[in-house]
Amino acid sequence: MTFRKDARPVILTGDRTTGPLHLGHFVGSLRNRVALQHSHRQYLLLADAQALTDNAHDPGKVRRNVLEVALDYLAVGIDPGVTTICLQSALPALAELTMLYLNFVTVARLERNPTIKEEIQARGFGRDIPAGFICYPAAQAADITAFRATIVPVGEDQAPLIEQTNEIVRRINRQAGRDILAEARALIPEMGRLPGVDGKAKMSKSQGNAIPLSASDAEIAEAVNRMYTDPDHLRVSDPGRVEGNVVFTYLDAFDEDRDALNELKAHYRRGGLGDMTLKQRLASILREIVGPIRERRAALARDPDHVLDIIRTGTLAGRERTKVTLEEISTALGLFSLDGQANGFRARSALGLGMSPPTLGGEGGA
Ligand code: TRP
Numbered sequence: 001m002t003f004r005k006d007a008r009p010v011i012l013t014g015d016r017t018t019g020p021l022h023l024g025h026f027v028g029s030l031r032n033r034v035a036l037q038h039s040h041r042q043y044l045l046l047a048d049a050q051a052l053t054d055n056a057h058d059p060g061k062v063r064r065n066v067l068e069v070a071l072d073y074l075a076v077g078i079d080p081g082v083t084t085i086c087l088q089s090a091l092p093a094l095a096e097l098t099m100l101y102l103n104f105v106t107v108a109r110l111e112r113n114p115t116i117k118e119e120i121q122a123r124g125f126g127r128d129i130p131a132g133f134i135c136y137p138a139a140q141a142a143d144i145t146a147f148r149a150t151i152v153p154v155g156e157d158q159a160p161l162i163e164q165t166n167e168i169v170r171r172i173n174r175q176a177g178r179d180i181l182a183e184a185r186a187l188i189p190e191m192g193r194l195p196g197v198d199g200k201a202k203m204s205k206s207q208g209n210a211i212p213l214s215a216s217d218a219e220i221a222e223a224v225n226r227m228y229t230d231p232d233h234l235r236v237s238d239p240g241r242v243e244g245n246v247v248f249t250y251l252d253a254f255d256e257d258r259d260a261l262n263e264l265k266a267h268y269r270r271g272g273l274g275d276m277t278l279k280q281r282l283a284s285i286l287r288e289i290v291g292p293i294r295e296r297r298a299a300l301a302r303d304p305d306h307v308l309d310i311i312r313t314g315t316l317a318g319r320e321r322t323k324v325t326l327e328e329i330s331t332a333l334g335l336f337s338l339d340g341q342a343n344g345f346r347a348r349s350a351l352g353l354g355m356s357p358p359t360l361g362g363e364g365g366a
Contacts, residue, residue: 014045
């Protein structure tokens, strides 16, 4: 398989298939992906294998959400004509690369990864950490490098994983004696992550503080009404605080009329601007963003076979792409090759290759 020369930088990113995506994902990374898909060669991973590392007890959830996440991608404007969507578990080269990379990272380093540490805490694993889970940073390094990606659009919580990927890249390059792999850069939105509607640092479905991309107008209104503003802003005439005010954080993320927003902030600080006015503005902006996404999603959901076709086509392309990289890295690391070329004549003649189909059952046979 050869690839057309394509000078565009390669993007790879993905999402665990544990639930439909929400506005936090939209701000954190989906918006970037839609904006960059024409100027870059973009691959997206439906990360079901990674989802399994902490959901092995519930594979049905992981399986069912593959289609949900794919629907979210398409609904926000990912164009399957230019972006390749792949199913992670159907790319065997990723698993093989992971096995190689695990030899270039220590258990202590995996345990020190800040993202992993936080997730172990959040999941209450204690000492009973699934080995697949603690090792997933090596798998994520495989995901990124298998596509030879240099740009990885992710939320800020993923930065330590990209750092660890680059450590593995440097070790592989040192062992190979040349720069067989390129380092990658995390593309993180300036505003940081979107807080939950309850003001908690992270929007997350499991916390019940998320606005899904398929939210109805009523759900949006309900979520916005729940938002925490400034607890000291009791009367409309009181001066209010903008910093730490969740409604303003959301307006910062979604309101494109910057002048109007700055005027609103000044007015709020002076006093005389009520929370209801603010919340109505935010609800109306969110309705305009989510409405078309929700409608496209519903239309696509009526034809799951079409979505499945998109995933299938993307996965076949991804399979070729990742297989080529695996072969290049295996060769660069000096592994035994059944093609013979790289091994020296001793290995070749010892196995009797080239005479008859190889049997790997040992010398001489029974
Ligand atoms: N870890 C990411 C998440 O939790 C998902 C993911 C899997 C990913 N493989 C990746 C992200 C490769 C970026 C690059 O959402």
